[in-house]
Amino acid sequence: MSELLIKNGYTKADDHSNADICIINTCTVTSTGDSKNRKYINRVRRENPDCIIVLCGCMPQAFADNSELFRDCDIVMGNTARRDIVSVLQDYYACPGQIIRIDSHQKDEGFEPMEISSFEERTRAYIKIQDGCNRFCTYCIIPYARGRVRSKPLDDIKKEALSLAKNGFKELVLVGINLSAYGQEFDLDIKDAVRAVCQVDGITRVRLGSIEPERMTEDVLSALAAEDKFCPHFHLSLQSGCDVTLKRMRRHYDTAEYRRIVEDIRRMFINPSITTDVMVGFVGETEEDFRASVDFCDEIGFARTHVFPYSRRKGTAADKMDGHIDEREKRRRAEIMIEHTVAEQRAFMQSQIGLTMPVLFETVDKQGFFEGYTPNYTKVKVKDDTLRGGESVDVKITEAFDDYCVGEVVR
Ligand code: SF4
Structure with missing residues (x-):
C-alpha cells in the first residue's frame, strides 16, 4: 500500500502525529491484538484529530458487522480492497464521509496482485506467496479473515524476486498464512516456489516463514535440502504436544507425524534449527494433557518457542466448547512451559559454540x-x-x- 501511494505522489510521514492519512493495518489473531488495535485507533484520533484514518486488514474483515469497532475511522477496507487504496482515497477527498469497503472473500478469488520492491531492512526482503487457509482449526479466526487458500503464480514470484535482487536484497523470506499449502490449486508445492527464487542471480539466501506440518513430505524436504541457497531454519507450528488436545483443536497431525518431520529435517539438513509456537490452556486441556505437551516440547528440543495462552475468539468452534480455563491458570501453564522451552533454547545456543x-x-x-x-x-x-x-x-x-x-x- 505504501508503494502504491508513493508511486501516486504521496510521501511518507515520520509519525502518525504529523500525517494527513494514517493507515492502520490490523491483525486479529488474538483478542489482545484487537484491544491493541482499538487503543491505537483512539491514540491516533486523540493526537491527530484531523487526519484521515484508514482501517484495514483482518480485524474489520473478520468483524465486518461490528460497526462500533470502526466508529472513529474514516475509511474501512478489510483485506480485499487494499490494492484500491489510491482510488478509495480519491473518492473520500471528492466526497468526505465514512467509506466502508469490506467485500467478503469468495471461494474462487485469485491471489491479491500486490508486490513490494523495497523494505526498510537492507539485506532481507519478504515475498508474500500465499494467502488464506482451508483448515478451520477450532481456535482460529484466520480462515474467516483471510478466505480460502490462494497462491501467487510462480512467474509473479520470480518477477518480484528479480526486482528485489536488483534493489540489492540478498536474502528472501517466503511468507504466507498457511505457507505449506502453497500452490495446491495449481498442483505445485512449497519446493517449487523455493526453487524459483533460488534461481534468481543476486539472491544468496532463501528462507521460509512459519509453516504448518502439512505437506512436509520426505520428497518436499529432500528437494529443499538440495537447494544450496535454502536456509535450514524451520518454524514448524506445533500448538500442542498432546494428541488429545491436537484433536480438539482440529489440527491435522498428531505428535508421531510431527516427530517424523523433525527427524527428517535433522537427518537431511546440516545444523538445522527448529522453532515453534505452542498454545497453553486450550479449552478442555487437563493437567495431564498440559504435562504431555511440556514433555513433547522437551523431547523435540526446540531452538526457540513462542508460548502463548489460548485466546478466545468469537465466531470460532472453540468459543462454544465447554471447559474454558481461567486466565490465572493459563498464565501458570505459560510460565511453566516458558521455563522448559527457555532451557531448550539455551541448550541449542550452547550447541553452536565451536561451529x-x-x-x-x-x-x-x-x-x-x-x-x-x-x-x-x-x-x-x-x-x-x-x-x-x-x-x-x-x-x-x-x-x-x-x-x-x-x-x-x-x-
Ligand atoms: S492452519 Fe493455521 S491459519 Fe489455518 S486455521 Fe489452523 S491455525 Fe488458523
Whole structure:
C-alpha cells in the first residue's frame, strides 16, 4: 500500500502525529491484538484529530458487522480492497464521509496482485506467496479473515524476486498464512516456489516463514535440502504436544507425524534449527494433557518457542466448547512451559559454540557489534571494524547467550 501511494505522489510521514492519512493495518489473531488495535485507533484520533484514518486488514474483515469497532475511522477496507487504496482515497477527498469497503472473500478469488520492491531492512526482503487457509482449526479466526487458500503464480514470484535482487536484497523470506499449502490449486508445492527464487542471480539466501506440518513430505524436504541457497531454519507450528488436545483443536497431525518431520529435517539438513509456537490452556486441556505437551516440547528440543495462552475468539468452534480455563491458570501453564522451552533454547545456543558458519551482517548495535544471522537463523554479534553491512563472512562461534551468540571472523 505504501508503494502504491508513493508511486501516486504521496510521501511518507515520520509519525502518525504529523500525517494527513494514517493507515492502520490490523491483525486479529488474538483478542489482545484487537484491544491493541482499538487503543491505537483512539491514540491516533486523540493526537491527530484531523487526519484521515484508514482501517484495514483482518480485524474489520473478520468483524465486518461490528460497526462500533470502526466508529472513529474514516475509511474501512478489510483485506480485499487494499490494492484500491489510491482510488478509495480519491473518492473520500471528492466526497468526505465514512467509506466502508469490506467485500467478503469468495471461494474462487485469485491471489491479491500486490508486490513490494523495497523494505526498510537492507539485506532481507519478504515475498508474500500465499494467502488464506482451508483448515478451520477450532481456535482460529484466520480462515474467516483471510478466505480460502490462494497462491501467487510462480512467474509473479520470480518477477518480484528479480526486482528485489536488483534493489540489492540478498536474502528472501517466503511468507504466507498457511505457507505449506502453497500452490495446491495449481498442483505445485512449497519446493517449487523455493526453487524459483533460488534461481534468481543476486539472491544468496532463501528462507521460509512459519509453516504448518502439512505437506512436509520426505520428497518436499529432500528437494529443499538440495537447494544450496535454502536456509535450514524451520518454524514448524506445533500448538500442542498432546494428541488429545491436537484433536480438539482440529489440527491435522498428531505428535508421531510431527516427530517424523523433525527427524527428517535433522537427518537431511546440516545444523538445522527448529522453532515453534505452542498454545497453553486450550479449552478442555487437563493437567495431564498440559504435562504431555511440556514433555513433547522437551523431547523435540526446540531452538526457540513462542508460548502463548489460548485466546478466545468469537465466531470460532472453540468459543462454544465447554471447559474454558481461567486466565490465572493459563498464565501458570505459560510460565511453566516458558521455563522448559527457555532451557531448550539455551541448550541449542550452547550447541553452536565451536561451529563456523557464514553470517550475513545487517546492522551495528549500540556497543559497536556487527549483527547478522547464520543460515539457521542464529543471531551472531562480532566486533570487527573491517566488516560492512550486506556482507556474508565465515564466523567461528565462541560464546552463547540466551538470544544470540558471539563469534570471531575466520579469514
Ligand atoms: S492452519 Fe493455521 S491459519 Fe489455518 S486455521 Fe489452523 S491455525 Fe488458523
